[in-house]
């Protein structure tokens with residue numbers, strides 16, 4: 001988005017290609033809004049699909065409550081998109097290759113950051129040796145173990161859940177048992193989620209596991225877990241399912257002390273983490289980036305001074321604390337922390353879903369909740385009529401504002 005406006009952006013990636021491992025898959029409407037602004041939503045939807053219903057069930061498959069996403073947004077173009085993250089990355093890569101103002105360098109590993117009054121810089125290890133690269137701003141999008149965040153702060157406040165998660169991709173005919181596009185199962189031991197992630201029959205099954213096991217032990221338990229969880233209870237040697245990927249991972253709720261320190265900014269997992277149930281990690285990260293774009297382009301076009309970046313820091317951290325952290329924590333606890341037989345009596349969210357089947361007001365509460373992580377930063381533009389001092393053509397490459405995004 002910055003590149004489309006003529007801002008020079010240097011993307012630095014420590015790997016040798018974009019990360020092709022299967023990870024997040026679902027983009028909620030608030031993220032779809034940003035993909036639309038970037039001009040890639042229609043293509044992302046065409047390469048993926050629009051999931052329809054989402055529901056909560058007991059382990060034996062009994063349907064408890066759910067919602068058809070078509071009720072949440074009337075326009076198909078605004079609805080959730082499902083497309084595995086590596087495929088979205090491929091699409092982004094195709095688009096940035098068309099932009100002369102954006103460069104992407106692989107094998108560039110950030111080892112430190114710094115700044116003075118005029119510029120910020122990153123120190124990078126590359127195959128040609130160490131380098132220092134400068135720009136007006138450095139944006140740390142370097143994920144959960146962000147070196148940029150570590151260079152700024154010694155702590156990453158929050159907690160790690162003692163429950164572990166195992167994410168798998170698997171071919172199994174769940175539709176034979178009337179599974180909907182996304183199904184969450186409430187159970188103290190075998191809590192899990194089954195979601196369709198492609199149009200060729202692949203499903204993502206993510207499930208909870210007992211604490212304290214090594215990755216090898218978690219992987220060894222997968223056949224038992226599938227047999228307990230899956231309808232039809234297939235055994236590993238039955239050949240009834242085809243497992244294509246399995247990745248155990250730890251889940252966290254954490255928020256960096258600040259998302260802005262002078263000319264250095266943090267976004268997405270580098271700034272905050274949440275558990276994946278409800279898909280708020282990826283969606284929250286994409287919404288951060290849309291807001292940060294509005295702030296930076298406001299500065300670039302002379303419509304805002306750089307205090308708008310303090311607003312970015314304040315608002316995005318507040319939204320994490322008030323919405324993303326409690327809602328995502330509620331999403332995971334809903335699955336393991338209650339009696340499935342009493343869930344419809346006790347769980348306020350499930351009660352709201354049931355009410356929304358008949359009651360317009362309850363449906364409105366759900367619709368409003370979907371935009372709860374969005375924020376319009378253009379309201380802080382404080383120089384509305386100022387135009388850039390030089391037109392784009394008059395600005396030389398060295399003078400142009402640049403951002404290094406890691």
Ligand SMILES: Cc1cc2nc3c(=O)[nH]c(=O)nc-3n(C[C@H](O)[C@H](O)[C@H](O)COP(=O)(O)OP(=O)(O)OC[C@H]3O[C@@H](n4cnc5c(N)ncnc54)[C@H](O)[C@@H]3O)c2cc1C
Nearest residue numbers: 013014023024109110142143147268269276279280281282
């Ligand atoms: C198995 C798995 C399943 C998941 N499922 C879901 C899900 O269903 N829903 C959901 O919302 N979220 C899910 N997540 C989390 C989701 O994928 C993340 O929230 C999202 O990818 C964050 O994007 P990001 O760009 O901030 O970080 P990342 O996707 O981690 O990207 C960071 C990038 O920075 C690069 N990098 C790191 N350090 C450096 C350095 N020092 N120098 C240069 N480059 C560097 C990395 O190589 C990487 O390419 C899942 C994660 C995993 C691992």
